[in-house]
Each structure stands twice: as structure tokens, then as C-alpha cells.
Amino acid sequence: MTIKFKAVNALEQDGKLNIDINDLNITDLYSGDVLIKVLYSTINYKDGLALNYNKGKIMRKFPIIPGIDFSGIVLESDHQKFLPGDEVIATGWGLGETHTGGLSQMARVNGDWLIKKPTGISLKDSMVLGTAGLTSMLSILEFENNNITPQHGPVLVTGGSGGVGSISISLLSNLGYEVIALTRSVENFDYLNSLGASQVIYTNNLNNEGKFLNKGQWSAVIDTVGGDILSSLIPSIKNKGCVALCGNVSGVNLNTNVLPFILRGIRLIGIDSNNCSFETRSIAWERLSEKINILKSNLIITKIGLVDVFKIAEEILLGNIKGRILVDVNLI
Ligand SMILES: NC(=O)c1ccc[n+]([C@@H]2O[C@H](COP(=O)([O-])OP(=O)(O)OC[C@H]3O[C@@H](n4cnc5c(N)ncnc54)[C@H](OP(=O)(O)O)[C@@H]3O)[C@@H](O)[C@H]2O)c1
DSSP states (O other): OOOEEEEEEEEEETTEEEEEEEEEEGGGSOOOSEEEEEEEEEOOHHHHHHHTTTGGGOOOSSSBOOOSEEEEEEEEEOSTTOOTTOEEEEEOTTBTTTBOOSSBSEEEEOGGGOEEOOTTSOHHHHHHHHHHHHHHHHHHHHHHHTTOOGGGOOEEESSTTSHHHHHHHHHHHHTTOOEEEEESOGGGHHHHHHHTOSEEEEGGGSOOOOOSSOOOOEEEEEESSBHHHHHHHGGGEEEEEEEEEOOOTTBSOOOOOSHHHHHHOOEEEEOOTTTOOHHHHHHHHHHHHHTHHHHHHHOOEEEEOGGGHHHHHHHHHTTOOOSEEEEETTOO
């Protein structure tokens, strides 16, 4: 069958990477048992890396369509769970890395990777949240599994104005947690307060004394930045506190010591939205859909078309993007 569509396409030719918007046919899509008409995708930090000369070697097969998430409508299905017309959400599982991804008007994937869209959320809003929203909710589910309740004290969110940061602040605050946001720019203070942060800390004012143990301040941290910032926060986690470690925009190295772990029993929990189980994803998307109106109310959402993804990808790596980017893949 011939179905033509537009997609961002990454090709390797003579050792050189070329990424552009191309007209493709569905035979260009990698194999899978469900064909989907994509309506929305997003630009996450990982997409920023892929679209900028494949920094971090995000795309590992060529040619490939980048884009780690999408939402859309099933056109054809050989999978028992899906019928044409079903509305679905896809995040992770190697989309845009080892399988043709979401920055495209069409996708074909393994049906086991798809979540049926919960009734409380639209396809558009599911990508307003996208992988960032899923990651925020996975972090909060870990806090709940580890008995971190609002009564335990304030939760710190790093990279506050970014996608994972903004949604985490809003979610935590709505669930009754006292939220402190960390940001590199004083210009973000009003935005972070509007999302529900009761206090905003400027990264340069972080106490970086390099002590093995500081006064316990945070019951938990959602960390999107890693590196020296995370290293300096670990000695200030309260007894039995948790860090949900999501990201590494500030660095991949972690310089720490054993005392917060063995004297305070703190837990460092890695969050992996790419490979997390179907059951956990389903719970997370149900919980997100219940909160979508509140989450959207103060979130900065910028809608773009496929042609704009390259510029936005540069900006996200420079740390210049606030909130979330929604890609309407049919807006050319
Ligand atoms: N583990 C997972 O499954 C998973 C899922 C999604 C994302 N992630 C990771 O989480 C991180 C955030 O993703 P995102 O999509 O939310 O990105 P994002 O929207 O770009 O947010 C990152 C935020 O971090 C801050 N920041 C940027 N550059 C920085 C730097 N050099 N040093 C310190 N802070 C910096 C900025 O906030 P301020 O201006 O407020 O400081 C920025 O808005 C990325 O590393 C991403 O790969 C992981």
C-alpha cells in the first residue's frame, strides 16, 4: 500500500548525518503490528540532542525518524488489543532511537508499546505532558511506594522551569506537598510560583559547602539535572528521604559519599520512563489524566509545527525553553 506522509528523517550518507523534513511512504517505517496516524508529538531534551547532530548518540539506526513520543489514531492493527479508530499514546521503547519515532505524520509500532488514551485526557493534552509528564508521575509513584507523604516535609525539584520540572512542581503541589523549586534564572521565579512552588531557590545560592552531611532539609528531590547540583543536594536529604533521579542536563558524574545513605537511610532511585512496565505506565497515565486541567492551567505550552523542531531543539539544549513544546505534526 502507498501512503505518503511528511516526517523528520535522519539519514547517514558517506559518514555524514543529514536531518530534514522528507516525504516518506509507509514502507519507510520500521516494522510493527499497529499503524497509527500521528497527530501530536513533543520536543523533550532527548529530542533536542537527537536533532542537534545526534548529540549523545540518541539515534542508533539509520535512516530513522526521531521523536521519542507521540499520540494518534490507529489506522490498521494486527494486534488483539487495538482496532482502527482507537486513540493511543506512545512513549519510549526506543522510539526515535532504534525505531522510527513520533516526529512524523505516520508511525508503525509494536502494539505492546501503546497505551489506550484514558478518557479524561485528549490526544493533544497527552502530548502537552508527553514523556516529561510520564517521568514526573513515575517519580511521584516512587515517592508513594517509599512512604514519602506531604507530612514528611518539603520536596525540591531541580531544573524547575523545564518540562519534567514544571509538571513535577504542579503535580506535587496539587497532591499537597510543599514544593521548593531550583532554577538558574531569577526570571523564572514568578512562573515557578504560579505552578505551585512555595519557595524558589536560585541555583547560585545553593549551599555547596561540600560537607558529608548537612542539616536535613528535603524529604525528597525530583532531580532533572544530575552532576554537581545533585552531588550537593544529597547531604541535605532528611532521614529516610528519596531522590528520584531523572536527568543529567548539568552533568553525568555524581560525586557523593556513603554517610547520607548509611546514617540517614536515604534512597537514590533511578527513573526509567523508556522501559518501564506497561502496568506502571497505565497507572501513571490514568493518574495524569485525572489532573490534566490543573496541570495545564499555569504550564507554559508552546505549539509548533514540524518545520520549527530544529530551532526549538537548539533552544532546549541551551536551556532556553520554559514548560513544554507541543508539536502538531500536521502543521507544516
Ligand atoms: N529518566 C527518564 O526517563 C527521563 C525522561 C524525561 C526526561 N529525562 C531527562 O530529564 C532531563 C530534563 O528533561 P526535560 O525534557 O524536562 O528538559 P528541559 O525541558 O530542557 O528542562 C531542563 C531544565 O533544566 C535546567 N537546565 C538546563 N540546562 C542546565 C544546566 N546546564 N545546568 C543546570 N540546569 C540546567 C533548566 O531549568 P531552569 O532554567 O529552571 O534552571 C531547564 O529548563 C533531561 O536530562 C532528560 O534527558 C529523563
